[in-house]
Amino acid sequence: MYFSRLHWLLLILNISAIAISDAKSNRPNIVLIIADDMGWNDVSFHGSDQIMTPNIDLLAYSGVALERYYTHCVCTPSRSALYTGKFAHALGMQGYPLTNGEDRALPLTEKILPQYLKDLGYATHLVGKWHVGHSRNEYLPTFRGFDTHFGHRCGYIDYYEYTSEETWPIGDVAGLDFYRNMTVDWESNKYVTDLYSEEAVSIIKNHKEANPLFLTVAHNAPHSGNAGAPLQAPAEEVRKMRHVESPERRIFAAMVKKLDDSVGDIVKALLEKGILENTIIAFVSDNGGMTSGSYLNYASNWPLRGLKMSPFEGGIRVNGLIWSKNLSNSGSHSWSGYMHAVDWVPTLLKAVGAEPPPNIDGVDLWESITANTNSKRDLIFEIDDYSGFASIISGDYKLLTGKIEYSFGTHQGQSISGIIGSGPSYKDTLIKSTVYSVLKEIDIDFKMKDTKVRDQSKINCSKVSDDLCFPDKENEKICLFNIKEDPCETQDLSATYPHIVKIMKERLQKELQRTIPRTIPYYSDPRAAPALHNFTWTTWINNPEP
Template identity: 30%
Template sequence: MQLHMPIGSSVIRLLFLFCTLWLSAAATSQADRPNVILIMTDDQGYGDLGCHGNPIVKTPNLDRLHRESIRMTDFHVSPFCTPTRAALMTGRYPGRTGAFRTSSGRTMLHTDERTIADVFAASGYATGMVGKWHLGDNAPHRPQDRGFQDVVWHRCGGVGQASDYWGNDYFDDTYERNGRFEKFEGYCTDVWFEQSLRFVEQHREEPFFLYLATNAPHGPYRVDPQWSDPYKQTAKWGAGPQFYGMIANFDHNLDILRKRLKELDLADNTILVFMTDNGTANGGKFNGLTSEPTAGFNAGMRGKKSSIYEGGHRVPFFVHWPAGGLVGGRDVPSLAAHIDVLPTLAELCKLPVPDDHQPDGVSFAAQLRDLDAPPARKHLVVQFHGGAGFAEGPQAWKDSCVLQGPWRLINGKELYDIGTDPAQRNDVADSNPDLVRQLRELYPPFWESVSPRMTPVSIDIGNPAQNPTTLCSQDWYMPRGNPPWNFNSIRKLPKVTGPWKVNVFQAGRYRLTLRQWPVEADKPVVAIRAKIQIAGQTAEQFVEAGTKGVVFELDLPAGKTELLTYLYDASGKAGGAYFVDVEALR
């Protein structure tokens, strides 16, 4: 006997099937376009987390993220700041990008570089950047020039550095929002997280990529005593209590962020990444850059920030993405690096990377998903170009480390097996000459590929994207050493000058105003005579007493050139103008 299903029941079943398929497709589509929040703290080392065994600092929320995440346990960055940021943004070795120092005109990306924000924006993502950029303060190098659509950031490499808004001190500071200065209330880290949540809530209905880079716990070490006081008796070295207090404040804000993501129903399909930019700056007492700590904690490693030994460049890297199955607290021991983050996130989000901008990095997405997947990277070269304090120009082998498996070849000479000697106390190069030779063969292809790109990067003047623009002494292209780079060094009015590498964006009449202080400082120039040299022209004039800026107007041809300034005192000694406002008049 044939059974006949009632029409109403059939329709209901068809509707149910349609809804099931639609919801499945919607879920698949959602998982294909996850949100991404990439968080990076400044100067926090691998050992500056409770989950990595630190017995002093309390990081309950980082510890929870660690328990819930996939962790790359052999993850490496550059030994300090700007180079890590350049590699993270481009997926390319810092030397190749042009941004391989923290000052002296070597902090900006070549204009033909493409960033991770460009990749996400090209695929329809909303892109936001909050906090520390340190890849250029002027067009075309600001975050809003490099693919980020919504930015709130402080200039230079830290709050209180030379081009930062004068007087900023971490509390109630003035930062830049999308090209305009704006005063904010509260502690810097609190502000960064508040602005991050603003961005998230504004773009909750579309896929977004957010880069949240805190300046904490970078010095100067300032934080409310409620965060530092608990460490006064346990972190008894220098600014140890303040350093750990800044980390504790970050940890508190991380909890607020994660709870709000859950409330917004965004937590499951958001790839949340936590990492740091280099080894610890103040997580213990060290005898120089390359030692083990005599107090504090460094996870058993030798070296700190700016060191080529393990503690200078091995950092935490956690990835949490419930909708993508990246959960559960699993360690991945494969070698990975900052240059691998862009291709990895692009693969996880199924985004194309431009054919004309292939990364040096490789995706480790397979290793995140499957512990048994073969390693994506077989070796890595980490190099600190120019040495501490930029004592000399970049050199082959100088301050370099070749990494392969457990082996670390330092400066092409010293060899360590961190599998048996994590503190790198026992140099075994003499007993392993064949291995040293094999590892040395990995370095020349790196250097020969990267070093030709370690060339000057210019700042635009007369660019409609930022006209007028203010040049700062931190970007003087010094042959060696550092220019005046923070508020305190500027206040001393040092008798030193250096050239800016500039690109005159368009030929025409320009007004150049020489200052020793930024406009907002409202202070007079302390000099009797001023001189300027640019594009083959030299101009001089006497300085009127009490003036706050010495104005020159010149006709400039388009193209790349140097700008050099002098402010002479009554004894004839000259220092440069630490700030120059440049405006294209026509």
């Protein structure tokens, strides 16, 4: 049979299209789950007997627990770093989080994770929190690489009413912050953690498998709600937590329970869809918990020092894990190498067979994690020119400079860790969980001995002292800690190792020169007032001036 040149060209193009389609469909799916303001001691795989998180734990035990996973100490900077692969200070996104009336956002010049994955043929969906810009339409998720968005754009919402409240010079202002794509959602009426879980399950169920799936589920939980009702959970779930001594911590535990249930529902949906075995799941907290102070939610970073809003370990060393069925066969369920939120972009891209982009701060750690080898990440920075502190981690050491609020830098959480009676059975909780039954379905034979990660993850500090080092810019006081030997940052070594101080200060000073100055938060642009927009928080720069 004679084929013309046109026929050959069409045949080649058809073969190429089939090859591209096969490559797209064979790439692993990615599900990224982000908890909000969840502390180190708020998951049971870190040793807590107070709050049980069996579904999260089993992903850690059958995948890889990231034992030295770091992020920025506040939500907007940490999400900026995760999505771009760049430290927040290199973007001008460091420091105090975005407020509802602030015209600032993740720079539009930055390509972000959903855009990279969309270029590879992924269907991309965001369920839950955004919080990296909402004053203009072009800052919103569906203009930044996500096909769909269902959830809130600001920092937090009420768990039942979906409102967000701020204090402005004119008084308290509040509005609804709940959207399906660009449309305000006035109809939803369930506990928001359940809503986000149901939406994630629906997206998985209706996903067309010709394209791989990228689903981010950024929960409101367990962040505090508005000041009038900061802790919210269904009453029946709170009653199940009567072994928790602190009444406030009891409600928080129920909030975490609903979050853990959501993780189980998502994993089960992936199984029922038939795509779990070709899916990578990551679970992280955006920063440490807030045990006291503004926006407190009674989270616990114990025994780590410090809270959210601080560069101490409790603010930046957080819960993290990565799971895939292949990792369950690796033989190691814990990885102790350094990883930072900026590393997700290159690591996930390499995991799905794509080359990481150049000119980012993130490091591809996929091979290091899967082969259980040393981390390629050494330097970790926390720079906040707005609050006025900076820190650097290199090797075993951490150096802190500037000024840190005292109330954010102490050891907190022990006083709310009490248990009435013996508490729940950890073994029974695991065996009755959703993920336990799912693992059996895909032939992962989990045994209780696999919980050895729990012992490896538990941090014990021989002494928590009241005599703590705080950096002091006026008196040129800096603090140096060996965070491998002293993870609770109790012993200042700056006078003992002046040569290490000198080297680390010089490297930090070099990094400070990369900082894009942070603008002072503008809390109350009058155009943003919800009363001018049918009592909703919405874009206001695009809208005609009222």
